Amino acid sequence: METAAQISGVRAAQAIGAAPGIGRAPRAPAYLESVYWWAYLHPRGIWVFERQWLVNAILFGNYARLRDAALDALGERLPGLTIQIACAYGDLTDCLWERVRAGDGRLEVVDIVPAQIRNLRDKLSPATPVRTLLMDSGDLDLPDGRYDRALLFFLLHEQPDAWRRKTIAETLRVVRPGGRIVIVDYARPRWWNPLRYGLRPVLSRLEPFALDLWRVEIDAFLAPSAALHERRRRTFFGGLYQAIVIDR
Numbered sequence: 001m002e003t004a005a006q007i008s009g010v011r012a013a014q015a016i017g018a019a020p021g022i023g024r025a026p027r028a029p030a031y032l033e034s035v036y037w038w039a040y041l042h043p044r045g046i047w048v049f050e051r052q053w054l055v056n057a058i059l060f061g062n063y064a065r066l067r068d069a070a071l072d073a074l075g076e077r078l079p080g081l082t083i084q085i086a087c088a089y090g091d092l093t094d095c096l097w098e099r100v101r102a103g104d105g106r107l108e109v110v111d112i113v114p115a116q117i118r119n120l121r122d123k124l125s126p127a128t129p130v131r132t133l134l135m136d137s138g139d140l141d142l143p144d145g146r147y148d149r150a151l152l153f154f155l156l157h158e159q160p161d162a163w164r165r166k167t168i169a170e171t172l173r174v175v176r177p178g179g180r181i182v183i184v185d186y187a188r189p190r191w192w193n194p195l196r197y198g199l200r201p202v203l204s205r206l207e208p209f210a211l212d213l214w215r216v217e218i219d220a221f222l223a224p225s226a227a228l229h230e231r232r233r234r235t236f237f238g239g240l241y242q243a244i245v246i247d248r
Contacts, residue, residue, distance in 0.1 A: 026136055028112050031160050035208065046119050055090040060195070062237050066184050067092050069236070070153055073182045073245045077103035080148035084109045085137050085171060086155040087116040096151065097128055105148075112136045138166030145176035156218065157186045157210035164212070165221050172222075172248070178229075181246040188214040193238035218244055 028041065038045045049055070056063040067090070074082070078100045084093060087109060100107040108131045111117050117132045124130060135141055137155065150171050156164050175181055186203075189196035203210045219231070230247040 026112060026134065026139075029136065029138075029163060031163065031209075032112070032158075036158060040113055040116060043115060046115055049089050050119060050123065052090050059241075060237065062241060063090055066236060066241055066243070067095060067153075069234070069243045070151060070182050070184045071095055071099060073243060074099065074149055074151065074180065075103075078149065079103035079105045081105065081146065082107050083147045083150045083174065085150055085152050085167070087111045087113075087120045088153045091123075092153055093120060093130065094124065094128075097124075097130055107131070108133060108147075110135045110137065110140065138163045138170060140170045140174055142174045144173055145179075147175050147179060149180045149182070150175050152181070152183045152185070154185055156183065156221075157207060157213050160209050161212060161221075164209075168218075168221050172246075175248055177248050179248045181248070183218060183242075183244040183246070185218070185242060186210050186213045187235055187239055187242035189237075190239040193240060195238070195240055199240075213242075218242075 032040065039049060040046070052063070059066065070092075074096075076099060078096075080103075082096070082100050082105060084096060084107065087093070093107075093109060097107055106129075109117070109120060110133045111120075112135065114134060117134060120130075120132060138159075152167070152171065156167065159167060171181055189199075200211065200214075222228075228246055228248065230245075232245045234243045235241065236243070
C-alpha cells in the first residue's frame, strides 16, 4: 500500500495512517455534531448502527437492492481511481472494492469523522488496500479531475442545503470529464405510497434535511455552470429512493 506521503496532490496529514503530529484534523461540521451525533459521532451509536440487518430494516428491506443498483451503475469492473464520498454502514465498501479489484483499480474513501474511518477499517479485511482520507465532502483537498468515478450513497439527505450544494460541486470538480458520478438517496414517494405520510414526521424529527429531497429534485442542487454529458434517474420502492447517474 502506498504511504500517505505518496498521495499525489493530497496533504499527507489528512490521510489516515499519516505520522502523528502533522497538521490538524478538520473538525466535523456543526450540523453533523448537532443533528447526527447519535448516529455517526458517538461510539455507542456507531456500534449500534454497524449491523447489516439494522441498516436493511431502516431502508425497509431495500439495502441490498439499492447497494447493487449503485454498484451496477458504476460497472462490473472499475479500473482507474474510484472515490466513495463518506463511509456507509453495511457492506457497501466491501462490495465496491470487489469491483475495483476486478478492474485492477484503486479505491479511496473520504469521511470527516475519524471514528467512521476507524469503523470502516475495522470491518474491512486488513489485506484490503482501500485508502481512507479525513476530509469534509464540501471542501475536498483533492486535485481537479483526480477520479474516474465517485459514489455518494445516502449522504446528501443528511446535509443542509448549502453543504449539499458544496458536496455536489466538489464531487463534480474531482471527477474527470468523461467520468461518472452515482448518487443513491431518498426521493419523494409517489402519492399512493403509504410511507409518504407515515415517514414524514419521523424524518422531520430524526433527519430534518432529508425532506429537502422530497421537495426538490437533486438537479436543483447542481450549479447552472456544471458541465454534464448525460443524467439518468431511476426510482425504487414506490419512489421513496432514487439512483442518479451523472456522466461528465
